Amino acid sequence: MDERWAAAWRLLPSYLGAHVLLAAAALALGLVISLPLAVVAVRSPAWRWPILGVASLIQTIPSLALLALFYPLLLAVSAVTEQLWQWRISALGFLPSLFALTLYSVLPIVRNTVTAVLGIDRDVIEAADGVGMTTTQRWWRVELPLAAPMIMAGVRTAAVWVIGAATLSTPVGQTSLGNYIFSGLQVEDWVSVLFGCAAAAGLALVVDQALALLESGGHRRSAARIGVGGGGLLLGVLVAAWVRPSTSSQGEVYVIGAKSFSEQYILSTLIADRLRERGVLVSAREGLGSSIAFRAVAEGDIDAYVDYSGTIWANVMQRTDAPPHDQLMQEMTAWLREHHGVELLGELGFENAYALAMRRDRAERLGIRTIADLARVASGLRIGGDYEFFVRPEWAALRAVYGLEFAGEQQFQSTFMYKAVADGDVDVISAFSSDGRIAALDLVVLGDPSQAIPRYDAILLVSGRRREDALLRAALMPLVHAISIELMREANLRVDRDQDKQSPAAAATWLAEQLEARSIVAQDP
């Protein structure tokens, strides 16, 4: 418990700093866009409904989807700008998050502004014209000041939304308080999840109060309130900019990616630590969506990460055939280099594939060692899978190849799936072969003699930009063929187990020590 609290506190400055900067930038941009839009909507009834309609429509898009959609959009824009001006924009991280959150902030500000301005007493508007104001003077001297309280209320709503939704920017590679939540959910570190939620809620509350102070200060013409509210907000942003670990400003920063599960967090930390030992700056893009991670390395938004051969083969290369392992690796290496400039440095030495697993005692009593054995008795057994398993091609392949037919199928969240097989509620589960709980619960992984499940060997991918980078190679090459399945399972278990849970960083340190002790990985010269 203590260790996880301490880890969470250590990360707070960088997560909170990035979160504050992102939210502040999105809100500022939102205001800059919203006010002119609101003016158009107020002045022109023909434009009013289209503007409010589109703004409402954006609000109905789930924020996670909106964030994710900006990634391919920016990639396309980047391709154009690169063609025209040799200028590549980063489609990962800050920009997609900024744009999505900005769009999110538009509705409350525009709607409140329009409602407020249209709600101003007709006599007052008429008087503004009557005393000889131009339309512009009327806006600045009468309409805007009178609408200000409601506009401010809109800004407050937008601020709370944006601060909340910014936690969802983690999967597109933007550091935020969402990193606590996403990594916590994946490795079932509820302390981390709670910490992230509390921090985001606390931030929203503080910002809301500061804006309220600003609002009441404007209303009561109190310079003190405006000063405290506005100054507090400004100070917050400045401090955030200051504590945020400088990344882009210093040219040589290695960016390491990780998808959103325990093993990926451990391995990216291991890689990052090895780079830091060599005295370079490293930043992490953790919790990336599975397909976003590959696009990111292809685009050079991240420099290195660990993926799995089966994922690249089927999802990226769109291949359905299953050549022998060595041939597959060769083809994949060549294809990646040719199509994306991505370098496949090598295999780590373990596989993380879907696998069917059973309790050892049960398997032995039934005499089951392979899936072929299982097929003979499956009609009397029940199988549990994670949410995806029963719709994945692996399951279809298993059923086709072995003629598997179970008495019942049940879906579980992965923690409960392992509990279910341990308690005997189900007989077989869809495990991940590198999951530490296989060893911890004394499960056996059933053999796949017909090779129905494609291989998911862990592989190191490096962006084209860093292909020739000697330092990166020196840090990564010793990991090739160095991590056995047993070692990876043990490291994963340290994070996934319920008792004496460790952070991914602690597990990465443990893994590094093991590698060193076995002197599989030589120490730095």
Place this chain on the structure above:
Amino acid sequence: MTGSPESIIALAGVTKAYAPGQRHAVRGLTLAVAPGEFVAIIGGSGSGKTTLLKCINGLVGVDSGVVRVDGRPVDEVAGHVLRRSIGYVFQGVGLFPHLRVADNIGVTPQLLGWPSAEIATRVAELLTLVDLPPEFARRLPAGLSGGQRQRVGLARALAARPRIMLMDEPFGALDPVTRDALGRDYRRLHTRMGLTTVMVTHDILEAVLLADRIVVMRDGVIVADATPRVLLAQHDDPEVARLMDMPRQQALRVRAIVEGAALDG
């Protein structure tokens, strides 16, 4: 007199409907006002009085006909420039709720770029004129009674020393004593400053006592246009005749009461 060179305000065949197909708010209005004249517009609710005033300062654009101020068609002048030179007292007053009384009164001079010291002097002068204590300058409109707001509205219209004043039921919310006093004060000011005033009122007595000329409107058209004296004497239109007879009838009834006759006698 229509459109003659000496008219400061001239409307010729002015027609306005607020929406296509809607009944005309004013129809074929022709009216000329000489400099220094005090014209009262009187008529029932919805007869087009307010519309007539707004056509003069361009707050309402006409569908057909021409409106001239100082001999120039108003649609040839930028609206805000025109309106800075014409004082307008709104029926609904329309003080700016977020501005203090002083800033409300000084708004047009400010738009015209007067030096702030001059504006301050002018505001003080106008507060005295409309009989409000100087400390009211710092109040917000929410802290004023209805009558006080109307006085501020009048002061605001006068602030930039316009030569033309358009007033839409300017004294409606005042008690009868103040109303009479302020009306007479304004009439003196009108004469002293050489103003041209067009005032809408629904009070025939007020029109008779203040104006040089009374224009009676009904359903968007002018049904009578003459001096109070002429109109009081006789009119062909029975409705106008009955309207103009009102003050006299009321005076007779008042005298009867004073002399002790039965109320319903």
